[in-house]
Amino acid sequence: MKKWVSAMLFYFAFCVRIEAFKFHKTQQTERISGSAGDVLEDDPVGRLKVFVYELPSKYNKKILQKDPRCLTHMFAAEIYMHRFLLSSPVRTLNPEEADWFYTPVYTTCDLTPNGLPLPFKSPRMMRSAIQLISSNWPYWNRTEGADHFFIVPHDFGACFHYQEEKAIERGILTLLQRATLVQTFGQRNHVCLKDGSITIPPYAPPQKMQTHLIPPSTPRSIFVYFRGLFYDVGNDPEGGYYARGARASVWENFKNNPLFDISTEHPTTYYEDMQRAVFCLCPLGWAPWSPRLVEAVIFGCIPVIIADDIVLPFADAIPWEDIGVFVAEKDVPKLDTILTSIPIEEILRKQRLLANPSMKQAMLFPQPDQSRDAFHQILNGLARKLPHDTSVYLKPGNKILNWTAGPVGDLKPW
């Protein structure tokens, strides 16, 4: 108990110190280990103003009409954020007093018949949108986008590709080099994560998860739980590419272990089973992030994160080290030893942290929005980056961004 109190005090002091320090920095990422319930409970209303550009509906509404599946897949955050901002009290109709500018363009809504988004047209769509706003409003050219933010929830964020090698080759779209990116992808020292980005959780349908809640007195009897692919035979027939071999390693080492309830079958009681498990594995797939983290937090199952160098959502507001268990990919064969040797007090503490409602709220995108949900955490993150450094405001005629950089295919009009 005492340890907990002193830890809280320490974190609070640390936060306060870093807050004071921040005002001298530009757009550096802060890695503040805020204790859950501290920064998470800030209310962004009154701390910032956001102006929403009015783009023609071909950038947002028409795309959504073409494929309404975009509302339920894990990239739906971009659509719901737009809707939230339109009716939020932080929205301002006067762009002169706005701190941040938002461009509602749904780049992740071009879906295959299977439901996976194709990123091939996204760079062109983004470029066309930016051309529009830079020609119709003066605010883009004022800062070359440094006070604009974009939501890019795709696999590798603004690199706009689902294959990691190609994404790294492309890098972040040149026009977005100065803007703040709000994305689900996060990996340290990676080309597709630039400093100052805000990592958000992938979208998970809150209503669906709500209907599958079971009474919390149901005893947790599964030790480790995982449902998903271990080998992606369609895209990786040789093996060893998918998940950097980590998922395959989990299967090969623990398929005979009765403590590990792992399989590729997708049961109808998937959510209920997570609520009966103590640990839920969240290994990387083709990208390091997955909706499993959100589900584990909502259902009170301690997430076991197997993804080297991953940056988790709202990492500056949520102390993930205290809540989840991090296992290096090379340590996967020793996973059972690692999990059974965690002291029981720590496990109980993690469960208490997970039971904190503000923790669960921060991972969700509920409609209509509720206080302290993910929308507000994003706004909190944007508010923490204010005020903008005066150097971002460029003298008129000064240009930093190269509008003709990038692959030739991107320069075609959309």
Added chain:
Amino acid sequence: MKLLSALQQQGRRSNNFRSASSQLDSAVDGGVKSQATIFWLLLHGLCCLVSLVLGFRFSRLVFLLIFSTSSPSTTSTANLYSAFHTSFPSTTTTPSTEAVNGIIAEGSRVVVGRHGILIRPWPHPDPEEVLKAHRIIERVQREQRIQYGVKSPRTVIAITPTYVRTFQTLHLTGVMHSLMNVPYDLIWIVVEAGGATNETATLVSKSGLKIFHIGFNANMPILWEDRHKLEVKMRLQALRVVKENRLDGIVMFVDDSNMHSMELFDEIQNVKWVGAVSVGILAHSGGSEEDLSVAQTEKNEKNPQMPVQGPSCNSSNHVVGWHTFDVLPHVERRARYVGDRGIVLPRKLEWSGFILNSRLFWKEAKDKPQWVKDLDEVGRDGDDVESPLSLLKDASLVEPLGSCGVKVMLWWLRVEARADSKFPARWIIDPPLDVIVPAKRTPWPDAPPELPSSIKKAINIQDNTEKRTPKSRTTRSRGSRSKRKRSAKVSIEQVTTRYSSNK
């Protein structure tokens, strides 16, 4: 590129081979050359087959291992990995052969491309770790119960009337195991008809629970009606123990042949003074086929569900009436004495469906309600106390449990062997059997043997008042013992002759 160089080397090797062997046998020159190519072809074919099996290009692995200067890290880590199958270490050697161009960002430890699948040499669970995991799970569940379960659990006081008979071990073991699994403090009051015996004492002491073992000075009668009455008296005696010792907790009546679910014990913690639960009645028929089929057809006509005894509520969750078991259709076929073939019928309201706060029986308790009679008044005159409702002046203040009687967490069942059936004391065969006699020699014929005369008399008296169709009973004699002996002998002789004729 490497392949070509290898081929060249191979060619060179074959030349050396040739030059070496030319001294030996010049005639085999051409053969050796073709042998080399055949060998190469075979090797290539083998590599292809192995690649098919492994799933990646085996030939490259061979060249890598033979020709590249493998760093010491590979050999050291090779101990961890199974030798050839699927694994070879990820970061150090792969970039040269497998990793795709230009991936690694500065400072990143994570490499894009192909990685080995790490498998430890013995991918099976370690029993120590399994034990640790179970302890973790147990602790987590205990914490859950503290957080979300009953806030201040009260002691459960279980009252069980019992007596020594064949099925006592069966029934009492079931009850004992249920009570041992109850997560709350428990006091078990075992009242035994015929006095406290060692048999029962050894059985219940295995539970490790806190037990009051009380003897009751009356033998358990044979007829079911009398048995029910005696059980009531035994329960009242147990309640007197609760009163004298001022035991604090929740009193429940755990009959030894009933079946309890663990949720029952959680539900009864909600009782304030008097609660009622629904009891499922498993009216067991004697086992004859006719009984069952007739019973079932009757049941199908009326209601095919299991009959339930319990409270019935109105919309505001107050008890307004009681569901009871309808005995009329089964009266004809009911069992009259213990061990009889026939359906054992419950009484109107079984005691096991009622849960009482033990403070009701204390002499002076703080908030003892006015609508409870004193324990000494009830049952004093020897008249039958039908159900705990007789203890209350006002029956409408009973609290319904289990979502107003909807949940059945308790089942009433009476299964007994014949009253004269023999069983080894404490179910220990001592001395051990040393002679095994074939069945046809033992005195257990197909037909049931003669019953002791006391039972017969009881039945006959009852028979005179009621008409009853005789079942498959072979002999029936009235009166004197001598006649019985003779007829018994006759029956045995008949049986033995029957057997001998079957031979």
